[in-house]
Amino acid sequence: MTIQDTELLYLPADLKPELLPHHVAVIMDGNGRWAKRQGLPRFMGHKRGVDALKDLLRCCKDWGIKALTAYAFSTENWKRPQEEVDFLMSLFQGVLRQELREMVEENVQIQFVGNLPALPQTLQDEISRSMEETKDNRSIKFTVATNYGGRQEILQACRAIAHKVEQGILKPDDICEEVFESHLYTAGISDPDLLIRTSGEMRLSNFLLWQMAYGEIYITDTLWPDFDRNEFHRALYAYQQRERRFGKV
Numbered sequence: 608m609t610i611q612d613t614e615l616l617y618l619p620a621d622l623k624p625e626l627l628p629h630h631v632a633v634i635m636d637g638n639g640r641w642a643k644r645q646g647l648p649r650f651m652g653h654k655r656g657v658d659a660l661k662d663l664l665r666c667c668k669d670w671g672i673k674a675l676t677a678y679a680f681s682t683e684n685w686k687r688p689q690e691e692v693d694f695l696m697s698l699f700q701g702v703l704r705q706e707l708r709e710m711v712e713e714n715v716q717i718q719f720v721g722n723l724p725a726l727p728q729t730l731q732d733e734i735s736r737s738m739e740e741t742k743d744n745r746s747i748k749f750t751v752a753t754n755y756g757g758r759q760e761i762l763q764a765c766r767a768i769a770h771k772v773e774q775g776i777l778k779p780d781d782i783c784e785e786v787f788e789s790h791l792y793t794a795g796i797s798d799p800d801l802l803i804r805t806s807g808e809m810r811l812s813n814f815l816l817w818q819m820a821y822g823e824i825y826i827t828d829t830l831w832p833d834f835d836r837n838e839f840h841r842a843l844y845a846y847q848q849r850e851r852r853f854g855k856v
């Protein structure tokens with residue numbers, strides 16, 4: 608953060624605290640393009656992406672937003688070159704190890720959602736440790752979607768419910784939205800009010816398909832490593848100009 612940004616330590620005056628989103632989700636796109644534009648290898652884009660995410664988490668805390676969810680690795684991202692996949696896995700693990708102490712001190716609750724058993728065992732261990740050590744923290748709920756796919760999430764919920772019906776634990780007529788949601792990876796996490804996607808792409812890319820039924824979407828051309836508090840301010844300002852009707856008139 609630069610000196611001129613210090614005023615952004617506090618909620619900017621043109622934002623209304625009562626109209627802030629409770630839960631913000633981010634698709635952190637454009638790390639590779641950012642690196643290419645700087646003449647750097649792609650992995651440098653991901654490293655800078657971590658810095659941008661850390662500052663956004665701190666900003667959400669500073670401005671009173673209670674939940675942040677970040678799309679770190681999709682089920683489709685395994686198709687990237689092996690070198691990049693390996694780099695991302697060790698980056699997640701390294702960041703968790705380095706940042707856990709600070710997250711504990713700052714009262715951040717970290718959670719991971721996705722097909723976690725398919726991740727490298729060492730990363731799974733780090734994930735379990737960080738979730739366990741922060742489970743009682745309440746200043747902000749920080750959810751990291753890792754090996755996450757919205758369609759896969761819906762399918763695994765259907766399978767789990769079907770098994771319960773087969774075993775007589777549930778009856779078909781018991782299956783309502785609440786029961787369905789309780790079988791999603793995101794059970795217990797509120798739906799996002801605002802989804803921000805960087806780098807100008809206008810897609811959900813298999814992210815939170817069920818949960819985004821009524822969420823607002825904000826897209827910026829800014830590449831993820833350049834997404835800073837000023838950009839977040841702009842996204843929140845745009846969000847506060849919208850009228851959310853949830854299907855009503």
Ligand code: FPP
Pocket residue numbers: 635636637638639640641653656657660677678679680684698699702703751
């Ligand atoms: C998309 O940019 C970004 C990713 C696939 C990785 C995002 C991960 C991080 C920023 C690290 C988060 C770390 C933790 C611990 C949560 P891209 O590579 O698709 O960019 P491009 O479209 O320009 O190629």
